[in-house]
Amino acid sequence: MARSQEEIEELSICKDAQIMIEKAEKDGVVTVWDRFKAQQPQCTFCKQGLSCRNCSMGPCRIVPGKARSLGVCGANADTIVARNFGRGVAAGAAAHSDHGRDLLETLDAVANSETQSYEIRDVDKLLRIAKELGINTEGKETLQVAKDLSSTLFDEFGIKKGNIGFTMRVPEVRRKLWESLTISPRGVDREVVEMMHRTHMGVDQDPVSLLLHAARVSLSDGWGGSMVATELSDILFGTPKPVESKVNLGVLKEDEINILVHGHSPIVSEAVLTAVRDKNNIERARAAGAKGINLAGLCCTGNELLMRQGIPMAGNHLMTELAIATGVVELVIVDYQCIMPGLIPAMNCYHTKMVTTSPKAKFPGAEHVEFSVKNARTQAQKLVEMAIELYKKRDKNRVLIPVEPVSMMSGFSNEAILEALGGSLAPLLDAIKSGKIRGVAGLVGCNNPRRKHDYCHVTLTKELIKNDILVLGTGCSAVAMGKAGLYMPEAASLAGTGLSSVCKALNIPPALHVGSCVDNSRILHLCGLVAKELGVDISDLPVAGSAPEWYSEKALSIGLYFVASGVYTVLGVTPNITGSKLVTDLALNGLTNVVGACFAVDTDPHKMAELMINHINKKRKKLNLPV
Ligand code: CUV
Structure with missing residues (x-):
């Protein structure tokens, strides 16, 4: 039966989506919303992370406290939930990082003159990144530097001993913390393989140990595979400019x-x-x-x-x-x-x-x-x-083209942000110190038919900028902000007076498009730069992250590498971990004592904003900044 107008408006806040859902129905196109509906009710075991099909003594479904409280192998709810979560993170990290490897193979082919299809468009960045990773560039031809860089990065994916090079972008205190927890990321291939090993029947049964390794996997994505994808994409295709x-x-x-x-x-x-x-x-x-x-x-x-x-x-x-x-x-x-x-x-x-x-x-x-x-x-x-x-x-x-397009600005790489600030982070830090900008939020991730399409992304962004919090967006979240007009300098009128004055002075929007999902590594890098400049840990910064409408395993990895890097992260969709009190408590609380940040979950974007603003205020107070 065709949906009523009210029903359609419940699915998406976007006019183009609403009009097209109606047309799709008329044309006989089955959409994600139709299939989502057909799947109801969804499995409550899986939703809580309580089903396990890691071996063929199973599949098992756990009912804690009842006769079926253990799987056939004897694994309890905590183990099963942590294992499932760990595998999700590993899949997400693998996806980002395998994408990074494709960029690396492309750079390698260019370096060895094996392709006419690609070239190095940002030679300066090539030299900069090579130097950063300890490669001698003096007197070397560009292609030789590219060869050296690709060989260094190939090593980093799997076999190198020690930690990946980009972790030097992290303040020393955090690196030491990771070392003390044995979660300093090695190559992503190794971390993902180890997660698959640990979650095989009869290996790691300790939920805390599993979660710590999940953090290590995610860090090898954020500061490894994803960061490689971003930096090499810039080298090959140009570093974004507004x-x-x-x-x-x-x-x-x-x-x-x-x-x-x-x-x-x-x-x-x-x-x-x-x-x-x-x-x-x-x-x-x-x-x-x-x-x-x-x-x-x-x-x-x-x-x-x-x-x-x-x-x-x-x-x-x-x-x-x-x-x-x-x-x-x-x-x-x-x-x-x-x-x-x-x-x-x-x-x-x-x-x-x-x-x-x-x-x-x-x-x-x-x-x-x-x-x-x-x-x-x-x-x-x-x-x-x-x-x-x-x-x-x-x-x-x-044919039906449902709406007129909306203008948006894009291209805010860290290099471009620095340039807009006149070459140094000082103006941004001054604005943060004075309170004109109270903090910075990263809004990332997907859409999910569990949530009204784009509603959380847009509502949360509006709330944050109204409270003088600069929003950096990636992925599908960024597209939502763009469609809502938040990526134009005129949107400064929706920001608080402090943020709006900074935006007007620099002629930038109050929310900045910083890229795709792998470009969350740009946000990590920026956090590292700011923390180092202030001489503090990332977990001391007035920053917060959110994936309000996430769906993918990649988003799990992103969320966890933000948290493990010290960034408080609010999710708008509950991950499948609620079947274990221990794992849930750790995610929502306990991790703070371990890595200095944790997750929060809320489905109401106003409450999500409140959580993020309170967190930012708490961090400002600790840094003796005006609240
Ligand atoms: Ni990688 S991961 S739906 S396209 S942001 Fe978009 Fe972004 Fe999620 Fe996928």
Whole structure:
């Protein structure tokens, strides 16, 4: 039965989503919300983390305090919950870091002149990062430095003894703390493998020990795999600078060929962009009756292109099926992560084609055009030609572009923030000390059909900026803020007087787009820089994090590396750990005594803001700053 207008408004705060949910229903497209509904009621064992299928004596479902309080092997609720959580973190860390490794393989291929498809666009950053990691750059050719850097980083992924190089960005007190807890991250490959080992039947049964290792895994992602992904993406594709673009489904164009890139790595999307900008292809598109070729992004690979190239953003996670339902999308080119298999039946309702490009992520029903470091240019050309052919099949009677696009600023890498501040952190620190900016919040993560789409991201951001807290956004959270107009300097009028005066002086928005999910490493790095400058630990800073609508295992890793780095983090969706009081207490409380920060959970964005503001005030008081 079709949803009423009220029901639709309960699903998303976004006009484009609301209009498209209605059209999707009419066109027979099954969306994430339909499937979510069909799954109700969801398994309460799994929800609490109390089911285990790690071995085939099981699967087991635990009922604490009852006859079934132990699994077949004898594992109790605490062990099972901690093991499940640990595996989730490991999967998330693996996803980010394997993406980082793809960038590394690309840099290596460039360094060894094995590809014509990529180049080093930011040589200064290459030299800077190489030096930072202890590589001698004196008198060396650029490509030699790139070779040395890639070989150092390859080592860091797995086999190197000792800790990963970027942990030197952390204040010494925190490094020592990690050492004392034996959670200093080694290579991510090693940490993930160790987590899989520990969670095998009959290995680590101690929930505290498991959680500490989960923290170590997450740190090897945040200060390792993700950080490598960010820094190498900047070296290969350019370090982001402030740029203005557009966001929401209104960026799609009725009179042009529309290509969407979806997934995470810039390796594919940058190659597609080069092909889309090729004059001959534009001519071909015109010959086919279109005015041009319009490239837009979805999710994090969209964030990568938006940050560096100003390419417009069609939408975040829950908008991916709805983008197809506009009927104007010729091609969806995907790499990996967060791509719902539900896109396949959705595209089958239209002339749209989805093409997979990674050998790691194939979808039955999608065409597979495999990209490698060497063939990216020719494959991208093939895809653009495919899109031009598909355009001829578009059914003009089924087209609906629901709204006008909204303007947004992007491109706030740490380098760009420093430049906006005149080359040093001093103006930011002064503003924080005086209280004009009371603190900084990182708002990150996904959408989840458990929450009204974008409601928490936007409401929480508004509350924080109103209270003079500068918001740094990544991932789908950033897209939500962009759509709500919070990424334009004019949004300073919604900020408190202090933050608004700083924004006006620098002509920046009160919420800054700092990138994709792997770019949460930019926020970590910034925390490290500020803490070192102030001579304190990261856990002493007036900062807080939040993933208000998260869904993915990657978000678990992100949340945990923030906490393990000392950043209090508020989640808007409860992780599957409530089946263990011990694990839940540790996450929500006990971790503070261990790593100086913990998680909080709340579903109401006003309360989430209150928690974050109170935390920031507490930290300000401790630093003797005016509250
Ligand atoms: Ni990586 S992880 S839904 S695209 S932020 Fe978006 Fe961001 Fe979550 Fe995925």
